[in-house]
Amino acid sequence: MASTSDAHDAVDSGRRAALVATGVVGGAGAIAAATPFVASFTPSERAKAAGAPVEVDLSGIAPGTMKTVEWRGKPVWILRRTPEMIASVKKTDERVADPRSLRTAYPTPDYARNELRSIKPDYLIVVGICSHLGCSPVGPLAAGSNATLGDDMGFLCPCHGSTFDLAGRVFKSKPAPDNLEVPPHRFLSDSLVLVGDDSKA
Amino acid sequence: MPLHKTEHKGVLGWIDQRMPSIMAEYKKHLSEYYTPKNFNFWYFFGSLAIVVLVIQITTGIFLTMHYKPDARHAFESVEYIMRDVPGGWFIRYMHSTGASFFFIVVYLHMFRALLYGSYRTPREMVWIFGCLIFLVLMGEAFFGYLLPWGQMSYWGAQVIVNLFSAIPVIGPDLSVLIRGDFVVSDATLNRFFALHVIAFPLILVGLVAAHILALHDVGSNNPDGVEIKETLSPSTGRPLDGIPFHPYYTVHDIMGLGVFLIVFFSVLFFMPEMGGYFLEWNNFIPADPLQTPSHIAPVWYFTPYYSILRATTEPFMVALAAGLAVYALLLFFTLRSRVAKYAVLAVSAVVIVLMVGGPLKLDPKLWGVVLMGASVLIFIALPWLDCSPAKSMRYRPAWHFWLLIGFVVVFLVLGYFGTQPPSPVNERFSQIGTLLYFAFFLLMPWWSRMGEFKPVPSRVTFAAH
Numbered sequence: 001m002a003s004t005s006d007a008h009d010a011v012d013s014g015r016r017a018a019l020v021a022t023g024v025v026g027g028a029g030a031i032a033a034a035t036p037f038v039a040s041f042t043p044s045e046r047a048k049a050a051g052a053p054v055e056v057d058l059s060g061i062a063p064g065t066m067k068t069v070e071w072r073g074k075p076v077w078i079l080r081r082t083p084e085m086i087a088s089v090k091k092t093d094e095r096v097a098d099p100r101s102l103r104t105a106y107p108t109p110d111y112a113r114n115e116l117r118s119i120k121p122d123y124l125i126v127v128g129i130c131s132h133l134g135c136s137p138v139g140p141l142a143a144g145s146n147a148t149l150g151d152d153m154g155f156l157c158p159c160h161g162s163t164f165d166l167a168g169r170v171f172k173s174k175p176a177p178d179n180l181e182v183p184p185h186r187f188l189s190d191s192l193v194l195v196g197d198d199s200k201a
Numbered sequence: 202m203p204l205h206k207t208e209h210k211g212v213l214g215w216i217d218q219r220m221p222s223i224m225a226e227y228k229k230h231l232s233e234y235y236t237p238k239n240f241n242f243w244y245f246f247g248s249l250a251i252v253v254l255v256i257q258i259t260t261g262i263f264l265t266m267h268y269k270p271d272a273r274h275a276f277e278s279v280e281y282i283m284r285d286v287p288g289g290w291f292i293r294y295m296h297s298t299g300a301s302f303f304f305i306v307v308y309l310h311m312f313r314a315l316l317y318g319s320y321r322t323p324r325e326m327v328w329i330f331g332c333l334i335f336l337v338l339m340g341e342a343f344f345g346y347l348l349p350w351g352q353m354s355y356w357g358a359q360v361i362v363n364l365f366s367a368i369p370v371i372g373p374d375l376s377v378l379i380r381g382d383f384v385v386s387d388a389t390l391n392r393f394f395a396l397h398v399i400a401f402p403l404i405l406v407g408l409v410a411a412h413i414l415a416l417h418d419v420g421s422n423n424p425d426g427v428e429i430k431e432t433l434s435p436s437t438g439r440p441l442d443g444i445p446f447h448p449y450y451t452v453h454d455i456m457g458l459g460v461f462l463i464v465f466f467s468v469l470f471f472m473p474e475m476g477g478y479f480l481e482w483n484n485f486i487p488a489d490p491l492q493t494p495s496h497i498a499p500v501w502y503f504t505p506y507y508s509i510l511r512a513t514t515e516p517f518m519v520a521l522a523a524g525l526a527v528y529a530l531l532l533f534f535t536l537r538s539r540v541a542k543y544a545v546l547a548v549s550a551v552v553i554v555l556m557v558g559g560p561l562k563l564d565p566k567l568w569g570v571v572l573m574g575a576s577v578l579i580f581i582a583l584p585w586l587d588c589s590p591a592k593s594m595r596y597r598p599a600w601h602f603w604l605l606i607g608f609v610v611v612f613l614v615l616g617y618f619g620t621q622p623p624s625p626v627n628e629r630f631s632q633i634g635t636l637l638y639f640a641f642f643l644l645m646p647w648w649s650r651m652g653e654f655k656p657v658p659s660r661v662t663f664a665a666h
Contacts, residue, residue, distance in 0.1 A: 073384035161623030
């Protein structure tokens with residue numbers, strides 16, 4: 001009766017196959033069951049829908065000042081640049097990391113892919129969120145008002161000290177890798193801009 | 202099945218006959234857990250960490266009875282707890298003070314391990330579970346900090362979640378997945394609440410249990426780094442230098458707890474905000490997604506790592522790459538295995554190219570995140586980095602001790618600069634600190650062998666009082 005103890009030790013290949021099959025089916029079931037749980041982490045339909053474009057009236061913005069509006073939960077700045085401010089942008093070309101907005105992490109729309117990063121030189125429209133870790137920079141600061149910014153006009157991020165010129169271009173050797181994002185936008189009239197939508201009607 | 206044979210009488214005997222594991226576990230972990238008799242001041246912090254965990258869980262349960270995890274109501278519900286709920290201010294301050302004290306206690310507990318080599322063989326599993334506890338605790342603290350929905354809550358979460366977006370390819374989607382929205386919002390607050398209140402506390406309690414089970418399997422280390430299990434009494438078979446945890450150390454720890462509670466409640470009653478370190482001023486302003494406060498900094502216990510993150514700028518990458526190159530050469534000339542030698546060279550070369558290699562290089566932002574993560578995770582490697590012949594600092598060269606103190610100073614200096622606004626001076630000090638921080642760990646396999654070691658005794662040093 002030696003075969004009895006062999007039969008105890010030997011693997012019953014039929015049962016092993018059934019075990020493997022059960023394991024595979026069970027594993028597939030576990031993955032299927034996990035899917036809705038992982039999916040629930042993604043933005044809800046309501047969050048996705050809450051991105052409606054915002055109309056902004058430009059008439060109240062005095063030269064040299066800025067208006068902040070909320071678009072998709074983020075601050076969007078509309079800075080009305082003075083001729084002096086526009087001139088300051090020309091002086092920083094050499095010292096900004098991406099003067100022609102060629103990087104693609106936050107693609108700049110074609111109509112703003114110019115030195116001033118705007119449709120109209122007077123109005124800079126950017127998302128006021130630093131491309132480093134998402135703080136909102138402060139500004140516009142006057143030349144010489146801040147040690148980090150030095151003799152340039154621009155914006156300063158309070159979190160990690162990134163600086164941007166008045167076209168939202170990040171200075172070289174700063175924590176932020178990208179220029180401030182230019183949101184899709186179009187002018188509805190001389191004093192009305194639509195932020196969040198640049199499709200021609 | 203017959204009843205279990207018991208040595209106990211009465212109700213306890215009745216229970217023991219039917220469920221003997223209660224008394225068996227009591228003996229294993231308390232009345233017959235033999236603990237070195239030479240514990241000193243540094244051995245209070247393990248039991249104190251458990252006490253703080255209990256404080257946090259208890260106060261947390263009561264806070265959830267009044268708190269509302271809703272972006273429109275969160276801030277005001279915390280103020281409601283502070284002003285209108287009877288006793289609410291006390292419960293809330295216990296929780297907020299407890300959070301900072303948790304880290305104070307855990308940092309001192311970790312310092313003790315570095316001082317006496319508590320992570321060395323056979324206690325590696327104890328140490329690994331401890332490091333995991335530390336990681337989960339950091340997550341728990343981070344989630345909890347969003348809940349009051351103040352300016353610091355909001356912008357702190359914004360910065361930390363955005364750290365994940367630095368990861369190539371999957372980063373941006375990952376940060377959206379964490380937030381549940383394209384910006385930190387109500388969805389983020391709600392899920393952080395769930396993680397803070399249910400998920401992470403459960404994981405934390407499980408890890409604490411594993412930490413203690415692992416410890417009780419191998420036995421506690423002590424200030425001499427002597428294995429008490431190697432000297433057993435011939436008659437009883439118990440460690441000659443061991444005493445039962447209960448009643449000796451339970452009573453001892455109650456005294457430590459008394460002193461701790463005096464300090465804890467002094468802070469709670471007289472300076473619960475601790476000058477803006479335990480509760481930051483800006484967090485008394487409701488979250489405003491359109492404006493970052495002019496100065497933002499994490500809570501004090503995260504600032505050393507935050508400094509390392511901020512130190513990693515474009516020019517610093519050159520210094521890091523140079524440091525890595527030197528380290529790779531050092532490894533090349535000391536490693537014995539040929540395969541390992543060339544593997545080190547190859548891996549370092551790839552990393553250096555990714556750090557400074559022109560078009561192939563990755564953003565310093567990503568390296569900042571990598572270094573910050575590494576600065577926490579590197580603790581896990583300590584059992585393998587420390588090659589000293591003696592476990593305890595008592596029997597290591599005096600300069601090893603001063604090197605450890607130097608590391609603590611670097612840690613504190615990094616912590617200080619992490620609380621300060623960014624400036625060129627701050628940046629330079631943080632960079633030097635970052636290099637020293639990593640040098641302490643990475644050069645340990647060499648320096649921990651150097652110098653004159655004293656002979657380690659076979660029995661612990663102990664004078665009866």
